[in-house]
Amino acid sequence: xxxxxxxxxxxxxxxxxxxxxxxSGAETYRVEDxxxxxxxxxxxxxxxSYVTPTGIIFSVEGVGPERTKLVxxxxxxxxxRKVAMVNAVSRKISSGEVGLAQACRxxxxxxxxNLAYSFQIQIIAAAIAxxxxxxxxxxxxxxxxxxxxxxxxxxxxxxxxxxxxxVKFFAEFLSSFFIGMIAFLxxxxxLGQELDKIIIGSVMPLVPGLLITNAVRDLMAGxxxxxxxKGAEALLTAFAIGSGIAxxxxxx
Amino acid sequence: MVYIEQLVTSFIASAAFGIIFNAPRESLVKCGISGTVGWxxxxxxxxxxxxxxxxxxxxxxxxxxxxxxxxKAYRMPxxxxxxxxxxxxxxxxxxxxxxRNFVENDYGAAVSLAAxxxxxxxxxxxxxxxxxxxxxxxxxxxxxxxK
Numbered sequence: 001x002x003x004x005x006x007x008x009x010x011x012x013x014x015x016x017x018x019x020x021x022x023x024s025g026a027e028t029y030r031v032e033d034x035x036x037x038x039x040x041x042x043x044x045x046x047x048x049s050y051v052t053p054t055g056i057i058f059s060v061e062g063v064g065p066e067r068t069k070l071v072x073x074x075x076x077x078x079x080x081r082k083v084a085m086v087n088a089v090s091r092k093i094s095s096g097e098v099g100l101a102q103a104c105r106x107x108x109x110x111x112x113x114n115l116a117y118s119f120q121i122q123i124i125a126a127a128i129a130x131x132x133x134x135x136x137x138x139x140x141x142x143x144x145x146x147x148x149x150x151x152x153x154x155x156x157x158x159x160x161x162x163x164x165x166x167v168k169f170f171a172e173f174l175s176s177f178f179i180g181m182i183a184f185l186x187x188x189x190x191l192g193q194e195l196d197k198i199i200i201g202s203v204m205p206l207v208p209g210l211l212i213t214n215a216v217r218d219l220m221a222g223x224x225x226x227x228x229x230k231g232a233e234a235l236l237t238a239f240a241i242g243s244g245i246a247x248x249x250x251x252x
Numbered sequence: 253m254v255y256i257e258q259l260v261t262s263f264i265a266s267a268a269f270g271i272i273f274n275a276p277r278e279s280l281v282k283c284g285i286s287g288t289v290g291w292x293x294x295x296x297x298x299x300x301x302x303x304x305x306x307x308x309x310x311x312x313x314x315x316x317x318x319x320x321x322x323x324k325a326y327r328m329p330x331x332x333x334x335x336x337x338x339x340x341x342x343x344x345x346x347x348x349x350x351x352r353n354f355v356e357n358d359y360g361a362a363v364s365l366a367a368x369x370x371x372x373x374x375x376x377x378x379x380x381x382x383x384x385x386x387x388x389x390x391x392x393x394x395x396x397x398x399k
Contacts, residue, residue, distance in 0.1 A: 025273075027331060079274040080332045087329050116274050125271035132265035136258060136291065137345055155272075196352075200345045204265075205272060209339040213331065216377040220384060242351045250355045 004064055009100055010042045011060055011069055016107045018049070018056050019071050021086050024079040027214045029221035031056070034090045038103075041094045052226050053233075078210055081115050119159070126205040127152030134201030139194060143201075146183065146192035151202035154179040158206055169240045176203055176244030184252055199245060208237040255292070262291035262340060269336040279332055282322050286337035290315035294341060304368070305375045308341050312379030315341075320387050334380070343372040 014035040021031045028051045035058060039047040046061040053076065059068035089106050092098040098106065117125075130151020131144045139147070154175050161171035183199045186192035211234035219227030266287020270280045290311040297307035319333030346369040353362035 026329065030329060030331075078272075080270075080329075080335070081274050081276045084276050084279075084328045084332060088327070091327065117271050122272055125268040129265045129268035129272070132261035132268070133340065135261040136265065136295075136340060196345075196348065200348050203348075204339065204342075204344055205269075207339060207342050207344055209269075209342055210273060210331075210335050212342070212373070212376070213335055213338055213380065216380055217331075217384065220381045238347065242347060245348065246351045246355045249352055 006100070007044065007060060007064075007067065009104065010039055010044055011058065011067065013042070013100060013104045013107060014038050014047070015056060015058055015069055015071050016104070016111065017086050017090060018051065018058065019073065020107065020111050021083055022051065022053070022056065022073050023076055024082040024086075025076065025210055025214070026083045026086075027221070028052070028218045028223045028226040030083075030087075032223075034086065038090050038093050041096070042100055042103075051223070053229050079116060082110055085110050085115075123152050123156050126155035129205055130154075130202040132201075133204045134197050137197055137200055139197030139201065142193050143198050146186040147198045147201040150179050150182040150186070150198060151205055153182060154202055155205045169236055172206060172237055172240035173244045176206060176241040177247055179203055180245045180248030184248060203241050203245065206237070206241050208234040211237070255296075258295050259288055259292060262295075263288045265340060266291075266336045269339050270332075273332075273335055275332050275336065276328070279322075279326070279328060282326070282333055283336040286315050286318045286322065286333045287340060289318050290337045291340050305371050308343075308372050309375040309379045311341055312338060312376045313383050314379075316380045316383035320383065338376060338380075341372075341376055343369040346372065 017038060018031045018035045021034060022028075031051045032049045035049050035051075035056075036047050039045075039060060044060050048059045050057040054073055056071045056073070057068065058071070059066060086107065089098065089103060089110070093103050116122075127148040131148035133151075134143050134147040135141065157175035157178055158171050161174050162168060165171055179202050180199055183192065183195055183202065186198060187195045192198050211230050215227050215230035215234055218230060263284040267280045267284035269287070270283035275283055293314050294307045294311035297310060298304055315334055315337035316330075319330045319337065322328070322333045323330035346365055350362050350365035350369060353359070353365060
């Protein structure tokens with residue numbers, strides 16, 4: 001393989017790693033750091049990257065003219081396992097355990113793999129978390145089951161609506177609306193005690209916790225554009241949840 | 253009794269959040285531990301009258317420290333452990349109360365509740381950043397491991 005091809009291969013590997021990480025919800029600075037580390041371990045010392053939540057621009061100064069590539073990130077999910085796996089691959093590259101060809105293969109495997117917990121397990125987890133949150137916010141154990149039900153259904157709805165309508169705001173608004181309605185019905189028929197505690201517990205799975213954490217860490221690492229846009233996304237989600245609940249409260 | 257209840261529920265809730273975020277299976281227990289540590293600190297400080305904002309600050313600082321320790325020990329990104337722990341601190345209850353007051357046209361109460369909620373969000377952020385900065389100082393100064 002001549003040098004030019006090799007540079008392209010390194011670029012491809014770095015961009016693939018960056019793409020997987022950004023899609024899976026890693027912080028911007030981690031993506032940039034991983035890409036430049038991988039490139040320098042694979043023999044290209046000078047790289048520049050510009051990472052935003054919606055795209056990556058990556059350019060290398062190798063042999064011959066400088067090359068730049070752009071990758072668009074259209075959908076973002078949360079898949080921390082993939083972040084950890086790409087991180088592990090990049091560590092192996094840095095320590096020289098894995099060569100370029102094998103790294104490419106590993107990254108492609110990670111991209112293809114579907115490592116997520118099954119949807120049923122996630123719904124059950126969301127339901128249990130909602131129930132526990134009601135207790136943590138000093139609700140009574142009588143409200144444990146109502147908030148489990150509302151939280152589980154709410155999490156199912158947000159994923160389901162997001163599949164039908166690509167607008168995230170709308171999916172979050174509608175599902176928090178339904179959470180409010182289910183909680184209200186429980187209280188109305190005497191199965192739940194405190195409406196407030198049930199609602200607060202069951203909207204927790206929708207709360208944009210990862211976005212808030214990432215926004216802060218990106219801002220502090222100097223990635224102002226990414227930090228602000230993630231903060232805006234978090235604010236929008238919080239607003240969607242709040243207005244869904246507010247709509248229910250204003251009806252009754 | 254209250255503390256045992258809080259310990260158990262916060263552990264389960266944080267681990268469950270690990271599942272929602274697709275954290276690796278072997279890290280779920282550690283997610284739960286970092287969540288429990290943070291929540292118990294928050295809960296006991298808040299209960300003994302230290303103020304919600306201070307309690308949140310301390311809790312998010314501790315969560316970040318714990319998750320950085322886990323990250324070092326298990327060679328995984330620290331974000332895996334901190335995210336699940338931060339979730340309980342998010343001022344969902346206050347935001348809810350603020351929203352309800354807005355809907356009931358009690359804007360005075362609503363604005364003050366919203367201001368408090370944003371203070372708490374700020375405290376979470378400051379706690380996270382604080383531990384990050386300390387971590388970097390340790391790493392760069394002579395105390396840290398030599399690269």
